[in-house]
Amino acid sequence: MATCYRHTDRETGVSCSNCGNPICTDCMTATPVGMRCPECARQKTPVRTAASFAGGDPIVTYVIMGICVAVFFLGGGGGSGPVFQDGALYGPAVDFGNQYWRLASYGFLHGGIIHIAFNMIILFQLGTMLEPALGRARYLGLYVAGLLGGAFGALLLDPARPTVGASGAVFGLMGAAFIMQRARGINPMQSGIGPLILLNLAIGFVIPNVSVGGHVGGLVAGSLAALAVEAVAQRRGSQLVAVAGCALVGVAAVAGSIFVATAPFA
Numbered sequence: 001m002a003t004c005y006r007h008t009d010r011e012t013g014v015s016c017s018n019c020g021n022p023i024c025t026d027c028m029t030a031t032p033v034g035m036r037c038p039e040c041a042r043q044k045t046p047v048r049t050a051a052s053f054a055g056g057d058p059i060v061t062y063v064i065m066g067i068c069v070a071v072f073f074l075g076g077g078g079g080s081g082p083v084f085q086d087g088a089l090y091g092p093a094v095d096f097g098n099q100y101w102r103l104a105s106y107g108f109l110h111g112g113i114i115h116i117a118f119n120m121i122i123l124f125q126l127g128t129m130l131e132p133a134l135g136r137a138r139y140l141g142l143y144v145a146g147l148l149g150g151a152f153g154a155l156l157l158d159p160a161r162p163t164v165g166a167s168g169a170v171f172g173l174m175g176a177a178f179i180m181q182r183a184r185g186i187n188p189m190q191s192g193i194g195p196l197i198l199l200n201l202a203i204g205f206v207i208p209n210v211s212v213g214g215h216v217g218g219l220v221a222g223s224l225a226a227l228a229v230e231a232v233a234q235r236r237g238s239q240l241v242a243v244a245g246c247a248l249v250g251v252a253a254v255a256g257s258i259f260v261a262t263a264p265f266a
Contacts, residue, residue: 005037016040060136061127064143065120068166071108072116084109084164089151091159094261103151103257104144109164111209119166122196126173130180137239138229141246145225146172146218148253153217155260161211168214171200172222179226217253225249 001011004024012024018040029041075081086099089106093099110116131139150168154161174197178188188194197219204212228245232238 058127058131058139060140060143061123061131064127064166065123068108068110068116068120072110087164089154089163091155091161091261094155094258095159100254100258103254104147106151106154106164107147107166107169110166111164115165119170122170122200123166123173126170126177130173130177134229135239138242138246141243141250142172142176142222142225142229143169145246145249145253146170146175146222148250148257149221149224150211150214150218152253152256152260153220154211154214155257156217157211157213159261163211163214165211165214167211168218169222171197171215171218172225174200175219175221175223176226176229179223179230183230221249221253 001013002015002022004010004012004027005021006027007024010024010026012022014024014028014035015022016035016037018036021037023035023037027037028035029038071083071087075083087102087105087109089102094102110119127139130142134142147166147169149172151163153168154163174193177193178197181188181191181193201212201215201219204210204215225246228249229242232242232245
């Protein structure tokens, strides 16, 4: 039997829960995480919240929300105004005007107060969950992949229909959350992410003027980007490689969008 590391003449079957040193009854200090030796008992373990592990506060989420709200009240909402007209996703403008910025700018415009409120609420919920866990770079990579994938899906379904909204990017985050929960042994259908995705997909078929293609495109792109992030994480690769995987999905979405917008059948 092991002997106490401080009293070598005393046999013991108890070890410190922190350092593993064998300790006798005189050296034990009871803590919420088990018995500890005198040295470890004097150490104060810092309390860390989920936000402190990787990315800190969800700054990227707050910035995106701030831009959307600012653009909405500065003329990018309600379907009117130069900001809205010049930034909405519109296939003919991408084709004949080479206005490729519309593939991204559409995601910061909204058609009304209910539209932007709904998107910002879900963005806040997903962002405050994913960004601290992933870190800002990977989270932003996932968001952009979903945004560009949403543009591709919207143009693929109806290139001549103007489209706005952060829904594509938000669906990308939903898809990412679904993939990452499954990778960690969490059932997405029980956590709420699965039903949330199904409900929002169903809304697109019920409520008019909702871009189903944008929702599906963002969901697929976000899921693919999340698979890339998870594959890199399993191989303990660098964050840069994970972001590159998201960028690859985004580049493929942009290429698909340009092809669809400029195709003769568009």
